[in-house]
Amino acid sequence: MHNFDFHNPTRILFGDGQIERIGKLVPSEARVLVLYGGGSIRANGTFDAVMAALAGRTVFEFGGIEPNPTVETLSEAIALVRRERVDFLLAVGGGSVIDGTKFVAAGALLDADPWTILEQHAKNVRAALPIGVVLTLPATGSEMNAAAVITRKRTQEKFAFVSRTVYPQFAVLDPTRTYTLPARQVGNGVVDAFVHVMEQYMTVPAQAKVQDRFAEGLLLTLVEDGPRALAAPENYDVRANLMWTATLALNGLIGTGVPQDWSTHTIGHELTALYGLDHAQTLAIVLPSMLRVRRAAKREKLLQYAARVWDLRTGDEDARIEAAIGRTEDFFRAMGVGTKLSDYGLGRDAIPAVIAALEAHGMTRMGETGEVTLDVARAALEGAA
Secondary structure, eight states, X not given: OOOOOOOOOOEEEESTTGGGGGGGXXXXXXXXXXXXXXXXXXXXXXXXXXXXXXXXXXXXXXXXXXXXXXXXXXXXXXXXXXXXXXXXXXXXESHHHHHHHHHHHHHTTOSSOTTHHHHTTTTTOOOOOOEEEXXXXXXXXXXXXXXEEEEEGGGTEEEEEEOGGGOOSEXXXXXXXXXXXXXXXXXXXXXXXXXXXXXXXXXXXXXXXXXXXXHHHHHHHHHHHHHHHHHOTTOHHHHHHHHHHHHHXXXXXXXXXXXXXXXXXXXXXXXXXXXXXXXHHHHHHHHHHHHHHTTTTTHHHHHHHHHHTTOOOSSOHHHHHHHHHHHXXXXXXXXXXXXXXXXXXXOGGGHHHHHHHHHHTTOOXXXXXXXXXXXXXXXXXXXXX
């Protein structure tokens, strides 16, 4: 196990009815901006519950944050924060809303162009406004981490940043708020969480038994309860387990002391920026093919994954590895997420633009050991055509 520095200050309020408790966590004198995406939080009562909990405070709202939040939209929120002297941000939504809120929190206190946060990998971020979260879509784990991914629509670029200044102070996780999610969002969320775990688990062995067993438990929970969530949308126990699993998949715990990959995400970001695919769709395209391309480097962990997650323990090793990758693809498809470029109307002619974007952005040595070159990325995309 490698040395690590683990810190996570986010308080989690989990369960039915927890939204009302945010009234005790947001300062009574705060000038609050509530940020959200579309209108679903109004239709399902979440918005009214949040406003009731914030009663007595000065509250502003900013809606319309996109599924892949753009700097163009978030700049408008930053202007509102500055104009109205907002001093507390409350994100109500899924990962995109939370990511966007983190960008606003840091950008509002920055003298420079906020996009420089992405260009400088947040090295210019010294402080951020305090953030709270009411999670409505379990997927990204952004409610309990210090990372965000932002898109610049004008240049078709999508980058991530990490800064401990943007950890949410608290996050409300109420499984009942996920009951009305469309099946597409549920499926995407499960795939997103699954690949988050894989990027930290499916690397090279680090003799980190705790992290491995924890990661495998999360994967098994997703495999078991993902399909159940589609079949029984209002099963509280299923939704509760999925919600907590998605949070734990990327709150830093399973990634401590182990190598991490993230090449699938890096390539996926370019697919989203160029072609507008959902984030989870890009992950479902890239991951299985990348595992096939890198099966030699990941052989030991692939065999462990085959045995512990898919119960493939006997027979030829290469056959077990291929079966495990095939089971992964089957699972993604069972969640309604296609695993080929062709599932989204894209062919091999879409690949050169992705490789060119990776090169332009300096992503020429990816993966846990830097072995994912542009040639490897190309091979993975061609395998997923």
